[in-house]
Amino acid sequence: MSAGPERAYDVVVVGSGAGGGTVAQALAPLVRDGRRVLVLEQGPRLADHEFTGRELEMAEALYVDAGGFLTRDGTMTLAFACAYGGSTVVYTGTSLPPPARVIARWGVPGLDAADLQARARRYADENNVHLLDDALLNDNNRLFAAGARAAGYRVEQFPVNVRGCRGSSLCNLGCPNQAKQGTNRVQLPRAERAGVEVVTRAEVLRIGADRTLAVRVAERPPGAKGAPSEWPPGEHRVRARVVVSAGGAIGSPALLLRSALPARLPRLGAGFTCHPALILVGEHPRAITNDVGHPKSFYVDRAAEERFVLETCMYFPFVTAKSLTGFGPAHSAVMQAFPRLQMILLLACDRAVPENRMAVDRHGRPVVHYRLTGETIAALVRGTRAAARILFAAGARRVHVPADPPLVEAAEAADLDTRIAARHFRPGTLSLSAAHLMGGCGMGRSAADSVTDAWGRVHGLPWLRVADASLFPDALEINPYLTIMALADRVAEGIGRDAPALLGAAGEPADA
Amino acid sequence: MLPAGPRLWRAIVTALVPEAARLDPDAWAELDALVARALAARPRRLRHGLALFVRGIGWLPVLRYGRPFVALDSARRLRVLEVLQHAPLLAVRRGVWGLRTLVFLGYYGRPAAGAAVGYRADPRGWEARR
Numbered sequence: 344m345s346a347g348p349e350r351a352y353d354v355v356v357v358g359s360g361a362g363g364g365t366v367a368q369a370l371a372p373l374v375r376d377g378r379r380v381l382v383l384e385q386g387p388r389l390a391d392h393e394f395t396g397r398e399l400e401m402a403e404a405l406y407v408d409a410g411g412f413l414t415r416d417g418t419m420t421l422a423f424a425c426a427y428g429g430s431t432v433v434y435t436g437t438s439l440p441p442p443a444r445v446i447a448r449w450g451v452p453g454l455d456a457a458d459l460q461a462r463a464r465r466y467a468d469e470n471n472v473h474l475l476d477d478a479l480l481n482d483n484n485r486l487f488a489a490g491a492r493a494a495g496y497r498v499e500q501f502p503v504n505v506r507g508c509r510g511s512s513l514c515n516l517g518c519p520n521q522a523k524q525g526t527n528r529v530q531l532p533r534a535e536r537a538g539v540e541v542v543t544r545a546e547v548l549r550i551g552a553d554r555t556l557a558v559r560v561a562e563r564p565p566g567a568k569g570a571p572s573e574w575p576p577g578e579h580r581v582r583a584r585v586v587v588s589a590g591g592a593i594g595s596p597a598l599l600l601r602s603a604l605p606a607r608l609p610r611l612g613a614g615f616t617c618h619p620a621l622i623l624v625g626e627h628p629r630a631i632t633n634d635v636g637h638p639k640s641f642y643v644d645r646a647a648e649e650r651f652v653l654e655t656c657m658y659f660p661f662v663t664a665k666s667l668t669g670f671g672p673a674h675s676a677v678m679q680a681f682p683r684l685q686m687i688l689l690l691a692c693d694r695a696v697p698e699n700r701m702a703v704d705r706h707g708r709p710v711v712h713y714r715l716t717g718e719t720i721a722a723l724v725r726g727t728r729a730a731a732r733i734l735f736a737a738g739a740r741r742v743h744v745p746a747d748p749p750l751v752e753a754a755e756a757a758d759l760d761t762r763i764a765a766r767h768f769r770p771g772t773l774s775l776s777a778a779h780l781m782g783g784c785g786m787g788r789s790a791a792d793s794v795t796d797a798w799g800r801v802h803g804l805p806w807l808r809v810a811d812a813s814l815f816p817d818a819l820e821i822n823p824y825l826t827i828m829a830l831a832d833r834v835a836e837g838i839g840r841d842a843p844a845l846l847g848a849a850g851e852p853a854d855a
Numbered sequence: 856m857l858p859a860g861p862r863l864w865r866a867i868v869t870a871l872v873p874e875a876a877r878l879d880p881d882a883w884a885e886l887d888a889l890v891a892r893a894l895a896a897r898p899r900r901l902r903h904g905l906a907l908f909v910r911g912i913g914w915l916p917v918l919r920y921g922r923p924f925v926a927l928d929s930a931r932r933l934r935v936l937e938v939l940q941h942a943p944l945l946a947v948r949r950g951v952w953g954l955r956t957l958v959f960l961g962y963y964g965r966p967a968a969g970a971a972v973g974y975r976a977d978p979r980g981w982e983a984r985r
Contacts, residue, residue, distance in 0.1 A: 396978045399889065399964045409896065411956075417949045479981070510980030519978035634976040635984050659976070660969040664959040669940075670871040671933045678963070682973035771948030772940055774956075 348579075352540075353378040353846050354838065355556060355583040357547045357598065358385075360429020361827040362811030362834075363589030364526025365466070367534035367541070369835030374538035378846060381581070382534070383545040383558060385590070386425035387569025394519040398659040401516035404568040405433055407593075410662075414713040418770035419619060421711060422778040423591055426517075426569075427543050428527025430591065434778075434824060435514040435639040436504040436523045437654075438472040440464065441826040442819070444647060449816045451786045453797035462829035470504035470524040472825075479510060481636030486627075486685050487655045488641045490737025496643045496729070501654075501822075503637060510636040512657055544572035545579075547590075548707070550602040554806055556581040584846050585838055587799075587808045588784070589831065592617075593701065593709045595813040596783030599794075599801075601707035606803035611794050612702055614695035614785045615711060616818035617777035619719060621689045622658065622666035623730040625739030630682040633657050639688075643729070646692045646820040650718070651726030653733065654822075656688035666774045668749040677743050677750070685734060689726040690779070692820040693719045701783040715775075720768045728759045745773055779823050784809040785816035798837035799830065806845060810834040856891055858902070858957070859909040866925045867912065870932040871958045874971075886961040893960055905957075908950040912939070 354370055356363045359382050367382045374380055387404070395401065402410045405426050412421045424430040440463045446456035491498045504524040511519055521528060535541055548557040562576040563569065588595040596612045638657040645651050658666065660681070667674055677684070693699075693716070702710045715723075727744050734742045735756045742751050745767040755762055787793025790802040799814055801807040810831040812823050819826055838845065857864050868886070869876045878886065894902055913924045916935050920927060924935060940951045962968055977983035 394978075396976065397966070398969070399960070409893065411893075416945065417953065418945070508980075509978075509982060511978045512976050512980065513978065520980070630973075632984075634974055635980055660963040660972060660974050661960050664963045665956045670936065670955050670958075672873055674871075675873055678972050682975075769948070771945050771952055774952070 349582060350579065351379070351582040352381040353583070354380045354585045354587065355581055356380070356382045356587045356589055358429060358589035358591060358594060358811060359427055359531055359541065360424070360526060360589065360591060360811065361431050361824045362591070362831040363587070364428065364431065364530040364534070365828045365831035366587050366589060366810045366835045367539050368530035369832055370838060371534045371537035371539050373842070380539045382531070382539060382541040383547055384427055384541060384543045385546045386427060386543065387563070387567070388427035388543040389517070389569045391521055393568045394517045396511060396513040396516050396519045398516060398661055405517055414711045416714065416770070419713060419775040419777060421593070421617065421780055422776060423593060423780055426527070427541065428525045428531060431525030431824060432517050432527050433515050434525070435637070436525070437501040437639055437822045438467055438470065438504050438825050439502070439821050440467070441829060442821055445820050451797050451816060452788050454786060459826065459829040462832045463825040466825060466828040466832070467502065467504070470529055471506045472502045472504045474500050474502055475508070475637055475640055479508065479636060480640050481510070481633060482631035483633040483638070483657055483685055484636070484640040484655045486631065486737040487687065487733065490733040491641070491643050491653070493736035494729070494732040496645070496733065498641050498643055500641055501639055503639070505637070508637055512634050512636060512638050514638060516659070540573070542573045543570070545574065547598055548601070550586055550598065550604065550807070552603055552605040554583050554586060556583060556586065585806050585808065587810050587834065587838070589810045591811050592780035592783050592813040593711065595809055595811055596701040597703050597707070597709035599784065600701070600703045604804060604807070606790070606801065608790055608794050608802065610785060610790065610792065612700045612783050613697070614782035614816055615699045615701050615713065616693045616695050616781045616815070617713065618690040618779040618818060619693060619715060619723065619775050619777050620691070621723060621727065621745065621773065621775065622656065622663070623687045623689055623727060623734070623742065623744050624667065624677065625685045625734030625737065625742040626677065626680045627683045627685060627738055628740050631685060633682070633684060633686065643733070644821065645726070645729065649725045650692040650722035651729070652690045652692065652821065653726060653730055654688045654690065656686050658686065666776070667743055668745050668772070668774065673748065673750060685737060685739060687730040687733065689723065689730055691719050691722040691726060692818050695782055695817045715768070715770060720765050723768055724763060724765050728763050731759050731763065732756070779819070781812045781815040781818055781823065784813035786814050787816060799834035800837065805841065808834050808838060856894065857887055858894065858906045859913065862925050863909065863913045866932060867909065867954065868958050868962065870929060870936055871955050872962045873929070875962055882965065882967065885965050889964045890957055890961040893957060905950070905953060909954065912936070
């Protein structure tokens with residue numbers, strides 16, 4: 344590894360996902376004024392042909408720990424990406440506006456739901472968010488809608504941000520057809536065309552009190568996907584006038600925790616939430632279209648009433664196998680029924696509690712302390728029963744859920760409340776995962792209750808901003824990416840407003 | 856490197872995924888390579904912990920059945936793993952969960968296993984089905 348020269352920029356954005364990509368595009372006009380804007384992304388930049396849709400190969404290329412990042416007690420996996428475009432490369436593109444009810448509950452002074460929703464609409468337009476045509480919906484989705492209605496639930500269709508979707512069903516492995524309009528397809532290329540520099544395979548180790556970032560650029564491992572970094576491998580020092588941390592709810596708190604920041608931030612890392620999720624399946628008597636077509640078209644939102652959300656989903660053989668309860672012949676029988684499986688994703692709307700938080704180990708690596716609370720387990724139980732009702736109402740002859748035994752036959756549909764009980768939801772036996780990672784740098788009034796203000800300004804450090812889901816002071820209770828973009832848009836606006844004071848005259852060295 | 860010697864490893868894999876008993880040597884090699892690759896990316900402490908746990912699975916049945924895991928029939932092997940899966944100690948439950956995840960990765964991570972269960976996703980999407 345070589346030691347590179349010190350480089351100076353006006354604005355350095357750490358991370359290129361929904362938050363970082365949005366900030367990069369929004370600040371790109373500064374480049375016209377002679378400012379230098381840099382995005383540092385830890386992951387690789389993949390070429391279009393490298394998105395093959397093959398499960399393990401793409402998981403290894405795009406996800407942190409190949410999708411197997413574990414909470415500290417090892418009972419839940421957290422799925423988040425590390426690539427040009429961040430987790431917008433691997434989400435399904437579901438695009439919901441920030442819910443006013445939740446934003447009001449957050450109670451962040453200066454944060455207004457109407458303002459966030461207006462910004463979200465702008466990004467929804469930019470990303471071609473729309474409802475898929477009926478002809479493109481598969482049986483897995485149609486059955487969910489029909490079953491949910493028959494079971495008495497209000498069903499809504501997800502707006503999705505695709506352009507030319509061919510229905511590969513492989514969204515979570517990175518769209519092989521470049522149809523999904525993540526920041527890797529929209530905001531980052533625009534920012535780069537406007538002169539923003541993006542450097543991939545660049546991990547920010549820490550931020551110094553003098554606004555110097557220690558950056559390690561990795562070599563492209565032999566045989567790995569993605570282009571080599573734009574900078575030579577080795578250690579680099581980057582001076583910045585403004586730093587925007589947009590590494591997500593794991594990356595941002597971890598970066599700030601291991602940095603020598605000249606501010607007291609007692610709430611840093613606190614308030615981690617993640618919508619713990621379970622995958623529930625129903626087996627139909629006939630084959631259905633499930634592994635073709637967009638996987639996520641409908642949802643049932645019971646967050647306000649029962650603290651859960653049900654969504655359609657369809658996963659790949661390994662993820663499906665690990666997500667089912669148990670093992671052995673009963674587990675195999677469900678896997679053998681793959682073409683007949685209907686799948687539902689249950690998201691529990693957890694709440695920020697003191698014991699669930701982000702930390703770093705002695706090497707500065709992120710550690711997530713997370714335990715299910717009794718309330719979250721109760722939400723998972725209610726949601727599992729609701730999903731089972733929907734699956735049976737859709738015609739499933741049996742469902743596979745956390746129960747003992749896990750297969751519940753249609754004849755037992757009336758006994759769901761006894762068959763599915765809290766005692767079956769013990770950590771270590773459930774295959775819990777989460778992909779909506781939130782909190783750790785929460786917004787609020789002061790350092791006593793938060794890390795940043797409503798504009799992502801870190802308390803006491805006006806040159807340091809946060810622009811990602813770590814800003815959420817509590818769970819959002821719905822898919823978060825449009826809300827992240829709306830918040831990041833505010834952060835960029837705040838930087839633009841403060842630019843004269845923060846950036847000084849264009850062309851001056853960054854340490855002036 | 857696998858978390859156990861070949862006899863015990865295959866006994867555990869076939870208990871968790873009975874169809875694995877029908878794999879040919881090439882398929883076993885593919886499964887083992889996927890598991891070894893996944894383990895290699897994990898911290899040494901975790902690998903050692905798993906190896907220790909698996910060794911425990913190997914000998915624990917001596918207390919109950921008077922024979923090690925590899926000498927049990929498939930029903931008893933399954934029973935041992937089920938008991939451990941519901942153990943009062945979180946560390947034990949977590950060990951089973953981790954082990955099954957690893958085995959499923961090796962077995963279902965192979966493209967042939969996906970095809971065998973009827974998984975047909977294709978980057979061409981709907982076009983590939985018409």
